[in-house]
Amino acid sequence: MENPPRSPTPQPLHGMFTAVPPRYDIVNRIITLGLDSRWRRLAAEACLDNNPKTILDLGCGTGDLTINIARAAGKDTEITGIDYSQPMLEKARQKATKAGVAKLVRFTQGDATALPFPDVYFDCVGISFAFRNLTYKNPLAQAHLAEVKRVLKPGGRYVIVESSQPKNPLIRTFFQLYVRGFVAPVGILVSRNPGAYRYLTESITRFYSPSEVRDMLKAAGFRDISYRPLLFGATGIHVTIK
Numbered sequence: 352m353e354n355p356p357r358s359p360t361p362q363p364l365h366g367m368f369t370a371v372p373p374r375y376d377i378v379n380r381i382i383t384l385g386l387d388s389r390w391r392r393l394a395a396e397a398c399l400d401n402n403p404k405t406i407l408d409l410g411c412g413t414g415d416l417t418i419n420i421a422r423a424a425g426k427d428t429e430i431t432g433i434d435y436s437q438p439m440l441e442k443a444r445q446k447a448t449k450a451g452v453a454k455l456v457r458f459t460q461g462d463a464t465a466l467p468f469p470d471v472y473f474d475c476v477g478i479s480f481a482f483r484n485l486t487y488k489n490p491l492a493q494a495h496l497a498e499v500k501r502v503l504k505p506g507g508r509y510v511i512v513e514s515s516q517p518k519n520p521l522i523r524t525f526f527q528l529y530v531r532g533f534v535a536p537v538g539i540l541v542s543r544n545p546g547a548y549r550y551l552t553e554s555i556t557r558f559y560s561p562s563e564v565r566d567m568l569k570a571a572g573f574r575d576i577s578y579r580p581l582l583f584g585a586t587g588i589h590v591t592i593k
């Protein structure tokens with residue numbers, strides 16, 4: 352197992368994310384009934400809203416958001432995906448080549464709490480389904496938000512697509528039953544990685560509500576926070592400005 356570079360402290364979840372890549376994409380497709388692809392496309396559109404020239408996909412994993420951005424962006428947009436898991440990045444590079452966008456993107460290994468980029472460099476930072484990992488019970492949550500703020504230009508946007516908590520109590524109960532009764536067993540069966548999918552179940556069912564995420568972003572100094580619920584609020588897109 353490789354060590355993430357420039358880590359100031361031991362990184363939560365790193366071992367798990369070096370283990371899950373072989374079946375990561377297929378499990379995502381199954382447990383979201385294929386909807387995750389649409390959610391990342393919508394996030395890519397939100398990333399491109401203000402015609403950014405420099406975009407970072409934070410916790411890019413196997414590269415789906417990066418690839419969606421590359422497909423929709425102009426050729427002069429600089430698109431970078433960063434992740435601390437080398438196996439995830441290897442998959443991302445293969446997928447970018449297959450998608451015909453390898454020349455438009457670069458994938459780099461690095462940690463969210465010590466980003467290897469200069470201050471005020473990016474017009475947009477996008478993050479798909481890694482915000483929960485970087486904030487839920489993560490002692491380094493503040494460090495991650497401070498790093499995003501540091502690398503964003505003033506007026507730059509942080510676009511977050513992440514699982515959420517449906518507002519309606521009935522739908523929320525159904526969603527939690529779905530995660531415990533379907534997502535967890537299928538994830539464990541297909542990935543053969545029980546630890547990873549137990550963590551997924553716990554973190555999804557207990558993750559913060561949109562207003563708690565809003566408070567967290569506000570406390571970190573972000574402004575103009577908007578939220579778009581998707582699938583009755585089981586997922587959603589936050590957009591905020593530095």
Ligand SMILES: C[S@@+](CC[C@H](N)C(=O)[O-])C[C@H]1O[C@@H](n2cnc3c(N)ncnc32)[C@H](O)[C@@H]1O
Binds near residue numbers: 435439478
């Ligand atoms: C649930 S996956 C999401 C991957 C991808 N963005 C997607 O939409 O499928 C979370 C990703 O965040 C990465 N990650 C978690 N903590 C990180 C950190 N501190 N620094 C860099 N990457 C991190 C993991 O390696 C993993 O690839």
